[in-house]
Amino acid sequence: MADIPSAAQPGITPPVIDVHSPVAEHAVEIATARKDILRIATAGSVDDGKSTLIGRLLYDSKAIFEDQYEAVERASKGDYVDLALLTDGLRAEREQGITIDVAYRYFSTPRRTFILADTPGHVQYTRNMVTGASTADLAIVLVDARKGMLEQSRRHAFLASLLRVPHLVVAVNKMDLVGWSEEIFEAIRDEFSAFASKLNVPDLTVVPISALHGDNVVSHSTNTPWYEGTTLLHHLEHVHVASDRNLVDPRFPVQYVIRPQSDAHHDYRGYAGTVASGVLRPGDEVQVLPSGLTTTIAGIDGPRGPVDEAFPPMSVTIRLDDDVDVSRGDLICRPANAPTATQDIDALVCWMADEPLRPRQRIAIKHTTRTVRAVVKELTYRLDVNTLHRDSEAGELGLNDIGRVRLRATQPLFVDDYMRNRATGRFILIDEATNATVGAGMLTPAS
């Protein structure tokens, strides 16, 4: 619910918070340090222990307050503290013991800040997983050591590779229930590696853990002397992500035009937006699409005044030297490094609506800040996410289906290959009648 203050209670003195206390200073340090942020998506089948693992990460990284932990301790039914109770927030989830919707959690260690999207694993929630993983740097797929690789595990790994999540971690959970068997772990690891080699997984790590007891989550377990790899948290802290970002191709989709029209800023005209990729600096020669006009950047204003450079994911306002006509949906790039302008879109689409996608259907495409109308020309094939089989006979894409779709837009879009540029290589599909988001697409070359 929105921010509405609670009633002031006369006679109660609020606690005095010492902003110079070590605790407060530590909090400020965490929030203002220039640390990497790692966006994580988790996926697992029902009962794989995903919520427990997340509770473990939150608890062991001290993201949980003592009183929250004590409340969970009291609510736990068995012999152990049920850490899943820390993460399953909705009543329906606690009752059914499953995760229903994407939940976002924040935790932090001295090295990194983590934003974790906890996504449900059931097949009917593929769209939620796509939502959670679309911005992730790393995906954790949980596997129950007793059950081995299930169809769902394959689907999760496949979706992660489809969304080009650069790093994949397979956490083989419940190792305590298989007697910490090295053989079982190796069998799962080998099976997964074989499957992953068929996908586009640049970096795969497999870790044997017990989320319930904490083995190999934060510290090395004495139960797995045969395991020489890193603990899960160590991997999350050290995985190399700096090179995953695109700082090469400047792309600035114009979101909003700022014209104060006040006496103090009479001639101010700024183009507000978020840097999608690349680095932009005052003095840079730039091109505005679709007009194709070139000019130079006069200045860039950030939230705290002018800046020398702008890079992703900064939200800034760009001022241009010449009075060129720029509006929302235009794109600012470099003249020698422009995206492809095209009305023909060939993309992998995850369909998210009950009503299926069919050829000849009319639909709106929202790509960066640009929304255009389009018609579905062809459903090239529907993909079976479990077997990777391509069904070219399919006549429609149903809820949670993924397939290759060709669309023809009424106006050109300025696109990049999703593999090179996730921000300008993806789009959403909107039903114009209901304004609902009905699909998500990735511009990947046909193979």
Next chain:
Amino acid sequence: MTTPDYRLSQLETLEAESIHVIREVVAELERPVLLFSGGKDSIVMLELARKAFAPARIPFPVMHVDTGLNFPDVLEFRDKRVAELGVQLIVASVPDAIAAGTVKEEPNGSRNRIQTPVLLDAVEEHGFTALFGGARRDEDKARAKERLFSFRDEFGQWDPKNQRP
């Protein structure tokens, strides 16, 4: 600002994301309003809105659902800040709604629950299509399930099982 390694802090990242969302809402929706009480969460929201459109004025009004139980200093600050930024303030008053009989005082005297219908009535009266509000994700477990855009039906209800992707 020099950042040779092209990294932002956690706060700068969240600030950039918030500014992006605020601009997007203003570009896409007809009549947004920001909930501003003068309290700490809404001060953050107002400041983010200021940054999103500077040096121009914030292009939407702010609204306060006043329970009638606020500290006078907070209300004074609210009015002062709104005047400084040159934005329009709309006050939806819970005591007025009690006097008009649209809501009833709760036995425990808390007006947390009864401010909701007052808010919804004000939204309808002014025809607002989007509300900006600040909430802390860690305040309640259900809040971690909230998306950036929390769609409500015509009765102001939230369906976490069918959120928009």
